[in-house]
Amino acid sequence: MSCLHLSINNDRIATLIFDLPGEKVNKISMEVLDELQIIIDELKKEARAKVLIITSGKKDIFIAGADLKLIELVSDPETAKKGCVKGQKIFQALAGLPIPTIAAIDGVCLGGGLEMALACNHRIVTDSKKVQIGLPEVRFGIIPGWGGTQRLTRLVGIRKSLDLILSGKIIDGKKAFKIGIADRCVPSSLLAQEAMNFALSLKGESWGGEKGRRKTLTDILLEDNPIGRSILFSQAEKMILKNTGGHYPAPIAALRAIRDGYKRNIQEALDIEAAHCSDCVPSKVSKNLIKLYFMGENAKKMPDIMKSAQTERKLDDIGVIGAGIMGGGITHALARNGYRVRLKDIDETYLIKAIRESDRLFNYLKKEKKNTQEEIALSKNRISTTLGYEGFKSIDFVIEAVVEKLDIKQAVLKEVEETTLPSTIFASNTSSIPITRIASNARRQENVIGLHFFNPVHRMPLVEIIKGEKTSDETVRKTFEIAVRIGKTPVVCKDGPGFLVNRLLMPYLNEAMFLIEEGFEPLMLERIVLKFGMPMGPLRLIDEVGFDVACHAGEFMYESFSERMEICKLLPILIKDGFMGRKNGMGFYLYKDGKEKGFNPEMKNFSNRKGYEIANEDVINRLLYPMINEASMILDEKIVERAEDVDLAMVYGTGFPPFLGGPLSYADDVGIDKVVECLDNMQKSISERFRPTEPLLKMKRDGYKFFNKRDK
């Protein structure tokens, strides 16, 4: 297999084109590195070329990075180190070529790809929107291991490098030029020509080492002396610990690699980098993050059976009914991603609020430079509002986000069927009412589906697509396409109370209520959960959901699952006392004008049991094991088919700590034996609701794990 093509022209300019056969993107594997080594040796020996340009044969891709699949398989530090050292050695050889080298970049240039470009003397980028430059390794629990931490710091300084490497941030060509990663930024169509002109202008002299970067006073004060640097690094470390809660070792490792390598000679520096990198690669955190990444990518691919043979017109007009928080959020997401949206509500004040909120998000996108002013003007104009069903004949797809009441949803469905074309799909954004029940009186039940978004819509990447009993495959397919086009990760589930996420969340929230009812200090509960890695405590989550909604859902779950979902009596009492959560400013926390004002002192004590204590670990077990228990039922009932759907949904939909890989990966790590044993104990000492489910017991008997059937 040959993927690197070298040619030398009459001006003695060598061009090396990277074009991985049979792949859409260029990725660096061990074989690619070997091939590169051979070419470098050749160039050194023959001395025919006087400048080397490295570029890509793929459209919009330079090099996407190292092959993640290979990294995922590395399970011991020695192999990891070997991989690091090999890449470092070959990139070092590239950097050591006696002729000037230029990377000509017109597309994705990430991770190992950027490290290779950094090993060149010069980089030319283009202003194309497709250019993505960055070292996103920390997002996968690892650090750049082919010289990236060392070469980038030497090229652009410490602060800019930390900014890129610690966050895994991705920037475009213009930005890369601005911060000094690239020597030039040129229009995409002129790249080949400009790279050649640049090569010719170099006149063959070798040029290496640090470019005469203009230093600011801050550079000198913070980066050019040991005291400044030590302040800089210790501040950065504090920041990381604050942001990651200490759960993610990679940013710290990257920081240390940069700190310890900065003033050393390049070989020593690379050794330091390799040592840190090989610690990270085999770590459980990295494995979980990579697994989640692949699960996410996989989820966005339409299953083959659902693909349609004929090409048909794309749906482009979507009606959203109900301009509350969810309806408004959905409208914004759709309009931003190219759909025309007809937002309907019977109350014009909701329409105004929804548009204002959407405008606020658009302004934010403009401020963050995620979208240009022109893109935003077009997006905003895709939204129109109406109080009635005028214009719904043009609507291809309706998303209903009205109050969570069966009769109202059915009434809306009836109205929609009367005012739209027979082909129009009706998607309900219900969070717990079974779709089949909503569809039960519909004329076209095959067109009714669930499309459940999570709040806030612009931030939560998950949507649940719920297939009712009669929902057609075509309806699922069209819904799937919309979800993916607006940048969401869909999980297709079968119909049932609470579907996937809320069914798993319910025992967790319920258990939190039981704990504080028993007298467990509420703030302590929140702290333990946060320390475990959840993005928010369960009580704050109940505030967000709203006490009434949580209570209503709880009752509904109890009807469906009886004792496994035994309801804590505390919530209805609190509702009676006027607590509703964030929506009325009084929940476990207090809120005023949309801002949180601290923990609600009235929520301190629910029991006269003073000093009621449970070990932290037991608190977590009480919260999570019922969730795992329920998940085994969900898999058994085939609500979703695969354990990875559960993990993906819980991470993307509720922020379950990604470094743990999801609740089922966590269960596998703890051991099914231990989970069952603990549930057994809790069943005996606390309540029947902890009784291990039959599918979980079977797993224990057969020695199965949730993920051990997964092929590698």
Place this chain on the structure above:
Amino acid sequence: MVVLGGARTPFTKFATSLSSVPAYELGTIAMKESLYRSEVKPYELDEVIFGNVASPPESANIARVIALMSGVPEKIPAFTVSRNCASGMESIADAFIRIVSGRANLIAAGGVENMSRIPLFFSDSAKGKWQNLFMAKTFAQKFKRLAAFKFRDFLPVVGLEVGLKDIISGLNMGETAEVLAKEFHISRRRQDEFALESYRKAERAVFSNRFKREIVPVLTKDGFVKEDNGIRKNQSMEALSKLKPYFDRKFGTVTAGNSSQITDGASCLILSSNEFAKKRGLPILGVIEEFSFVGCDPSRMGLGPAYAIPNLLNKRGLKISDIDIFEINEAFAAQVLACIDALSSKKWCSENLSIDDALGAIPEDKLNINGGAIALGHPVGASGNRLVLTILHELKARGLNLGITSLCIGGGQGAAFLLSSDSK
């Protein structure tokens, strides 16, 4: 050619609710809504045509801006037309020619004007000084050229005023109305009574939700703007008669009260061939049967309808009595009344139309039954389109057959459209 549907923004007075909304936004809002109401999609259009007079600087070819903002695919072309006050009708006429000749099936034709946003200019002498300043190279040069500015150089030239003046006759629009008032001996009292009627009819129309069916609300920072705001409730003869003549202080009779208002707004219609509409089972609001444009004396531009209506009737062999309702744009009460008088005058008709007898009077109860531009306002580029939209709704609602809308056009022209509710 049939009209599938249409929509317009509220018409709001100069420097009020919609003054901060750029013209292209108003046009986009009207066009999107008219597409939805017509049950067709943007990509089905063959062309987008918008009438506009003031050409806002930020949107040269405003039709194209409106089309793309409304989600019309890039490959579908768009152009802007101007026939001064009839620009919003000219777009319909252009669509007519394309559709009737089989060159197009589906066209969006609109009109748009935000008169509040017509820019203020520098005078020519000030402009020269600015240009000198921009080209100055040295500091001394800059200083010297800056010193050349006099206070009066900073007084703006009001673009709106410049636009309302006819360069051939040297008269502004109000002055042309004064010419007619004097020649046709139309008294101040008659003009004011006509104006008062316009307000009363418009008020009644609002009360009976006549305009609601054609208006799409516009969301601004103060909430939804849902209604035309020019209609002064409880307008009275007393109030009208107190106003001073605006254009001829000494002998004049034309006041701000008996003239149309300066207004912001947009209107749009979706037009298609009859076959296209039938084949697709689309709703039909009405039919554009025929149209006429006729030229006349620029200093008597207000008589435009008196030339255009006979021309139009003649094309179809119709008489005034065949027509169920009329809309004549109320640029000025004097001008509408002059048209009525002219058409009822045997002398005028024989001199100007070469017919032996008077064409006939337009019955009062058939004219502008929902009021006109005196009460509703006259956003120049949009009015013609609005008149067609309004009369089609009215024909349909009353189960009538034929209607005529007509406008006088600054620069000396008249426009008239024949409409029907029946698509056979």
